[in-house]
Amino acid sequence: MLIARVVGTAVSTIKDEKLSGLKLLIVREATHTNELVGKPFVAADSVGAGVGELVLIAQGSSARQTDKTKDRPVDAVIMGILDELEVDGELTFRKS
Amino acid sequence: MLIARVVGTAVSTIKDEKLSGLKLLIVREATHTNELVGKPFVAADSVGAGVGELVLIAQGSSARQTDKTKDRPVDAVIMGILDELEVDGELTFRKS
Amino acid sequence: MLIARVVGTAVSTIKDEKLSGLKLLIVREATHTNELVGKPFVAADSVGAGVGELVLIAQGSSARQTDKTKDRPVDAVIMGILDELEVDGELTFRKS
Amino acid sequence: MLIARVVGTAVSTIKDEKLSGLKLLIVREATHTNELVGKPFVAADSVGAGVGELVLIAQGSSARQTDKTKDRPVDAVIMGILDELEVDGELTFRKS
Amino acid sequence: MLIARVVGTAVSTIKDEKLSGLKLLIVREATHTNELVGKPFVAADSVGAGVGELVLIAQGSSARQTDKTKDRPVDAVIMGILDELEVDGELTFRKS
Numbered sequence: 062m063l064i065a066r067v068v069g070t071a072v073s074t075i076k077d078e079k080l081s082g083l084k085l086l087i088v089r090e091a092t093h094t095n096e097l098v099g100k101p102f103v104a105a106d107s108v109g110a111g112v113g114e115l116v117l118i119a120q121g122s123s124a125r126q127t128d129k130t131k132d133r134p135v136d137a138v139i140m141g142i143l144d145e146l147e148v149d150g151e152l153t154f155r156k157s
Numbered sequence: 158m159l160i161a162r163v164v165g166t167a168v169s170t171i172k173d174e175k176l177s178g179l180k181l182l183i184v185r186e187a188t189h190t191n192e193l194v195g196k197p198f199v200a201a202d203s204v205g206a207g208v209g210e211l212v213l214i215a216q217g218s219s220a221r222q223t224d225k226t227k228d229r230p231v232d233a234v235i236m237g238i239l240d241e242l243e244v245d246g247e248l249t250f251r252k253s
Numbered sequence: 254m255l256i257a258r259v260v261g262t263a264v265s266t267i268k269d270e271k272l273s274g275l276k277l278l279i280v281r282e283a284t285h286t287n288e289l290v291g292k293p294f295v296a297a298d299s300v301g302a303g304v305g306e307l308v309l310i311a312q313g314s315s316a317r318q319t320d321k322t323k324d325r326p327v328d329a330v331i332m333g334i335l336d337e338l339e340v341d342g343e344l345t346f347r348k349s
Numbered sequence: 350m351l352i353a354r355v356v357g358t359a360v361s362t363i364k365d366e367k368l369s370g371l372k373l374l375i376v377r378e379a380t381h382t383n384e385l386v387g388k389p390f391v392a393a394d395s396v397g398a399g400v401g402e403l404v405l406i407a408q409g410s411s412a413r414q415t416d417k418t419k420d421r422p423v424d425a426v427i428m429g430i431l432d433e434l435e436v437d438g439e440l441t442f443r444k445s
Numbered sequence: 446m447l448i449a450r451v452v453g454t455a456v457s458t459i460k461d462e463k464l465s466g467l468k469l470l471i472v473r474e475a476t477h478t479n480e481l482v483g484k485p486f487v488a489a490d491s492v493g494a495g496v497g498e499l500v501l502i503a504q505g506s507s508a509r510q511t512d513k514t515k516d517r518p519v520d521a522v523i524m525g526i527l528d529e530l531e532v533d534g535e536l537t538f539r540k541s
Contacts, residue, residue: 062373062391062424064359069189069244071160073213076237077203077223085158085213085237087189087244093357093375093389101189101244103158103213107365107422112246117361117373117391119422122218122314122410122506126422127365134203134215134222134236136158140422141364141373148357148375148389150400165285165340167256169309172333173299173319181254181309181333183285183340197285197340199254199309208342218314218410218506230299230311230318230332232254261477261532263448265501268525269491269511277446277501277525279477279532293477293532295446295501304534314410314506326491326503326510326524328446350469350487350520352455381453381471381485395461395518405457405469405487407518410506414518415461428518429460429469436453436471436485438496 063099063118064143066091067110071103079133086139091115093146093153104137105130115154117141159195159214160239162187163206167199175229182235187211189242189249200233201226211250213237255291255310256335258283259302263295271325278331283307285338285345296329297322307346309333351387351406352431354379355398359391367421374427379403381434381441392425393418403442405429447483447502448527450475451494455487463517470523475499477530477537488521489514499538501525 069087073080084106090099095115107127110116116139124138125131146154165183169176180202186195191211203223206212212235220234221227242250261279265272276298282291287307299319302308308331316330317323338346357375361368372394378387383403395415398404404427412426413419434442453471457464468490474483479499491511494500500523508522509515530538 064375064389064391069242069249071213071239071243072241073237074240075204076213079222080237087160087242090388098388100186100194101160103160108363117359117364119424121424123413123422123424125219125222126367126413126420130422132222134219134226134234136215136217136219138422141361141368143359144362145360146357146375147359153357165338165345167309167335167339168337169333170336171300172309175318176333183256183338196282196290197256199256221315221318228318230315230322230330232311232313232315261530261537263501263527263531264529265525266528267492268501271510272525279448279530292474292482293448295448317507317510324510326507326514326522328503328505328507352471352485352487378484386484396459405455405460407520409520411509411518411520414463414509414516418518426518429457429464431455432458433456434453434471435455441453 064091065089065116065118066097067112067114067116077134093148095154104139105135106139108139108142110139110142115143160187161185161212161214162193163208163210163212173230189244191250200235201231202235204235204238206235206238211239256283257281257308257310258289259304259306259308269326285340287346296331297327298331300331300334302331302334307335352379353377353404353406354385355400355402355404365422381436383442392427393423394427396427396430398427398430403431448475449473449500449502450481451496451498451500461518477532479538488523489519490523492523492526494523494526499527
């Protein structure tokens, strides 16, 4: 799963009916020290994540395995909010 | 999901029968400020998108979750037209 | 779906039995102006495409949605031969 | 499957209920000589892997084929701990 | 499907039970002239391929469509041994 930071929100009025009710967030891949490294893309939110939070993202068919995204045309879902990351024995990220 | 801009259309006469009736659009990945960054590729349209619009694209098996693309050999579908994108508290795109 | 040009053919005698009867073509990703940009890879053919033609390719599980590729271990299928591509209001490719 | 080294751990309290009980490890792609080459990402653990070990990772829908990850929103799973890698007739990695 | 060369073997003792009995080979993507271009990764073997051979690899869920890999957590399978590749009318590879 990707480590990513929520950086914004997307609004779409004309959309496939299976998308209705889904919250769409703009995210960017981040490192274990919370530095942004990737281009912005959009993920569906299944956990109530907010802008600024570091999250976990599942992609592909795995993005449709949450109750909120089942059978919907989404290929990226936020399914966890990260509290701590530890790499090589050091705490590299702690949610503030 | 990718943020992308519709840049053109594709016509294919000799094609798998499961593609018949699908509208095929040429798209390129774009940033949250509507700058083109990716190479052109083709996506099926499920929402009536037009050239110049900023859209959301689902890829892989998720591209087959709309009524228009179910069980068809397509790996990219436009399933939303973007109205607004907001990043870091600023409106970076608004549909004109 | 990828825009690609058929550049050659692949022959494999020792192969999984589920591949028997499939035509395997070598393709490279191309732009909307028919310039080659990608590395060669192999796609199954479902539409009778020939060397030199510009085609559409579906990848991943979507490559198994044609009658010719159903339940087979292929992750790329040619499912359309391109006649015309139009980008930004200009015809950038027409099949000759 | 990717060759990867386990470099750390991830903690997520607020997460999709289908993730509960899964151990989440931070991994980076590695070469056959155990050099790190990729960016950190997160994989579910199905085999009791520990930090420092070289492992095999299955991605996409294949990541949901273990008993521990079935039907869960995970797109990467550690499903083997590597003992030895041999390339061009030379042992390039042996677990110590 | 990827064109790849088998360059070695991988041994994993502690692994998901669904992997038992599978032969794991180290492969690298190659061109149509048999030059190595990609990083090493691991593929399950369904056709008895050996080190040095040029092979075809199916990835993703398509890697689970052979009898040997069905329902197993593998995302890459060797499902053909290449005999000949012809590009632009020239034979660029022939198995010796």
